[in-house]
Amino acid sequence: MASLSLGLSLSRKKNALRNAAVERKNLLTVCRLSVKTLIDRSCFETIDDSAPEFVNFASILEQILSHRLKGQVTWFGYESPRSFWDYIRVACSKVSHSCICSIENMENVSSSRAKGRAWIRVALMEKRLSEYITAALRDYKTTRRFYDDGAIVLGEEANMLAGMLLGLNAIDFSFCLKGEGLDGTHPAVIDYTPYLKFTQSSDSISSDEEELRTLGSSGSESSTPENIGPPFIMDENSWYNKCKKVEQKYRLALEQKGYLEELVRLREAQFTESVSQNKLLLQRIEDIELNHKLEKEQLEYIIVELQDQL
Template identity: 35%
Template sequence: MAVERANLLNMAKLSIKGLIESALSFGRTLDSDYPPLQQFFVVMEHCLKHGLKVKKSFLGYNKSLWGPLELVEKLCPEAGEIAASVRDLPGLKTPLGRARAWLRLALMQKRLADYLRCLITRKDLLSEFYESSAVMLEEEGAVIVGLLVGLNVIDANLCVKGEDLDTQVSGRLFTHRTLNGQIAAILDQKNYVEELNRQLNSSVQGLQGRVDSLEKSNSKLIEELAIAKNNIIKLQEENHQLRSENSVIVMKAQQRLEVRCGDVDVELNTYKQSRQGLDEMYNEARRQLREECQLRQDVENELVVQVSMKQEMEMAMKLLEKDIHEKQDTLIGLRHQLDEVKAINVEMYQKILQEAEKDRSQAEDGMRKFKQHFASKVDGVLKQITQREKQMLQIETDLKIEREWRQTLQNDLEKEQKTVLQLRTEAQQIIGLKKEFHRLQDENRQLKGVCEEQEKALEELGYKLSESKLKIEDIKEANKALQGGQVWLKDKDATHCKLCDKEFSISRRKHHCRNCGEIFCNACSDNELPLPASPKPVRVCDTCHALLLQRCSSTAT
């Protein structure tokens, strides 16, 4: 009984929700031919019949809804008008037809929820008509009555007079009515099962839609992973570029160091006696040291930017993993919901079979009684039995269709399991990408070690430059003592070569001519001649070299 109450509550929720949504979208007054409205009345009839006691009368056993609904007239005087109009209807011959007419009139008045609420509050009166575990006496009845309040937004215009609301044929003997009542109950159960299957189909379609949305989100995650792979490849290329740039910087620094060492040796060997103009060399070496420090700072800034980009990539990977875990949890929840739907279908199928067997046994007992008491009407009863057998065959075909539908549901479940396996493989691929990301982190640490070694090499270069600075200061002091009378041009006053007009740079250094005192590049001052101030050959520019050679030739003649 508890399972039946839960199933009826779910069916009432679905039918009321579907009726309200379809009526709001329909946009006009509903009539009796509207399918959702017919389904709603079928579900309400089953809810009111649940747990209804069978009463014995002089005609036999009676199980009617009109008894409890008549009580509403006593509890709520406003319902007296509906009860009077139902009694005055000429086409109604059975209590079940009157109950159906009462439900339709109460819905048109928009007072169905109020009337049933007055009824369920008097459980002492309802206990005469219902069993103790019926829907109307339990909490499910109060929930259904609360849901009926939403039907007040619907405008219904139902023609009760023209409809045949009686499912039992009057005027015949008791056995005919009981058999027809049993067949009507079987047909009502069939309609209930069809309504339940339709609702389950809609729920399965909703679940399928959610699965499709999850598949779309998974495809988006795959695209994001591809983008992450491309970013990782770009980072690798940037690492390779940084390595090449660092190697080029190291080579340039070594070449500069070799050039400087050679220049210092040449200057020390050639200018030990002259010792002139070494202040400019000191300033040049100091400027070059500043440039090297600036390059080192730029390399450190680039490394900091790379480290921050790596941290952002790690956060993005963690967020992707979290999203994948959440999607897996939702898939597991969907699978549990499908299992519950399948269990409900199996229970309803078993219940329908049991009720069909009971109805069949009751029909056979009725046939035996009918043959014993009324042998003259055997032919008519045989015809009715054949009709019932056809109906039973039709019910069996419907059951076969339901089995095939359950088989399709199982196939859909297998497809969803395959999709779950695909998601697991994609999660493994993500783990592989995470390992590759850790490997890139290790390579970044190695690059940091290489950069630290280069920094140490630059520090050693600065130490050597400081030693050369001390030596240059010594040479400067000695040069002041030996400096001649000519005026030397300062280093800061010359930016271009005096002769070729080329700009000085790190590779094109400044050199003083020992004769005229002007500043030239190495190509324009690579000649050496002895001067009066120095007996050994010293550097002179090309112009002074030509003039001195001309003087020497003229004096020789």
């Protein structure tokens, strides 16, 4: 029995580690695609709070920075939840000419989550979001203090995140820091639908070798050689172009597989929560029925006593 329980424990631990790795990979992949959609949208208009591409990107970045974030232990031993702004405020405090103090003193923004969302917008307008993230990740001691093991910002994927955000410096953003997007009461929800039907145009295929290396760094199945030799023939019917098209289709299929896995994980979490709520409701119903039965018996006993007195 002991060996069986030990085997089950090891199996559960391996599954948990695998699920955590899949979650990290999916969040980074969808973040990379959200940056691409933002860049494509910026070619036609200025990005503001009303753009669905930005709303989705802000939700993705918020979930990445909140991934396995530790709670704050109070004097009484209770653990209160934290926001990623608590980490950014400390880790980026030494960045020169930063916006940390101005956001901390904003009058219309009170909650920690709302301040974090305001920081994302200000950093994008300043074209310094990648700089802030890089400076925060360099402070490994502070990062280690705020995050648990397995967090995205503690792994090798953190450097990929800073590189992805560097492309946003070419976009002109315009945000209102008094809008509904700063409401700290609503959680960050990612809409995966646009990325499930995402198709990359031939004009936007830039640095394909770098993207394939980035995607293949987390698994051997998607790896690609670092150096691809120059094509001998550069017409449309060359083997080089055909190979590139096959690689692009394979990469898109692999990314969509990751999105579907993430959707399944979210649905499983929702199902588990629904089951637990159902159990609580059933327990409450049983308690109410038991109380009702006891009250009925007490009333019957009182009626019998009154009849005896009469």
